[in-house]
Amino acid sequence: MPQPAARGKRFSDTTSVLWPAQEDPRHETSPRQRPRGPAAHPRRHGGAEGGTYAGLAQPAVVAAQRGRDVSAAAHRHAFTTWYASVPGLAPVAEALYEQLRSPEHWRPYADAAETLEALTGHGIALGVVSDVGWDLRPTFAHHGLDRYFSAWVHSFEHDTEKPDPALFAHACRELGVAPAETLMVGDHPAKDGGAAGSGLRCYVLPAGAAPGAVRGLDAVLNLALASSP
Template sequence: MIKGVMFDFSGTLLRVESTQEWLAAALAETGIPSGEEEFGETARRLTEYGALPGGPSPQHMPAHLETPWDQRDISAERHRAAYCGLIHAAGVTDPELVRALYDRHMTPAAWRPYPDTEPTLRALRRRGLPVAVVSNIGWDLRPVFRAHGLDALVDAYVLSFELGVQKPDPVIFKAACDRLGLAPADVLMVGDSREADGGARALGCPVHFVDHLPVDRRPGALAPLLDLLGLA
């Protein structure tokens, strides 16, 4: 019987803005001018190199960034180094713009909850099922949840950069189950990555996957959880 739920963050509960919105916000902050053609080419390169955390995966990985990329969520320093390296590899070399781009993705304005995120979390809260957010991440996402009115619906945050361990290592899922005070077999893991979030299976957790899609293309992937859990 499911007694609690663990959720991934990016692509599961919330989605980061588009690369174009991300770039436009950073340019506006820095006051750096960019023509339409230059803007489009820069956005294309940033997408190609997967430079937006939470955005599309890199299509190209420079050899010197392979190790930082693999370990990016273990610490805040490694996360910043990996993504600033990808921004630079994409051709953005102005230090002020590199900083603005990296910092922008950590702001609440860069994230949007999926339409059914709050209703699903509220339904779980009403029925007494505790919730943990388990994320591979290099920064503190709690302010994002507070800004979007979701923090009161989360009982525990287990973040890779704070633990020094990233999914799919079972250690991170065990930490979440312990904080919820539940046995792994009683905690459902919900995420968008078969590889990372699927690691919960090693502990005996049931797992449910959703698709990592733009917010306007995924209106109701979480709501069926209530049926799955017999809570609808």
């Protein structure tokens, strides 16, 4: 059966579809979003759970987060520096980073697949624009979600990070639709909200959803359909 012609497009930040079960040093996390694996057992690693938060105040950790997403090396350095700031986690810092990269470590939100299916069913082309240090396609493929997206823009491949307009502009060119016809969906007001400065419409999801929970993506569907011709 022929697919309907694309009537618009939506770009998604990774964490509006999937969420890692490991902490991000630039975002607050709830107890349900804390690390699995070695970091999930603070008693075995010298109070690691509390120590990871304390480590965020260390000058070396703070410095490592600057420009974190502009290259694969910078991304790895940022996370391993953070993990290693906790003495009990220092020996497994590299292992924790590899765990973060593993597709099975990420959990889709409960309403992600249903929303993506509905969007593509209405002929809306989708892409991913993400601040990240590795190719996300295997992760999306692991969860059966890669088939919904036809554009992939990873910050580390472009030597920059959001909210640089270059990333949003490149994504628009990939899908061949004007910025004004595009809705950017993310969870970071400064990073993802920066799409508005590039001429895109933007919707920032509220914080607080646990991995695998319902994310409220029905609002995205309503916004996309309301603005489609």
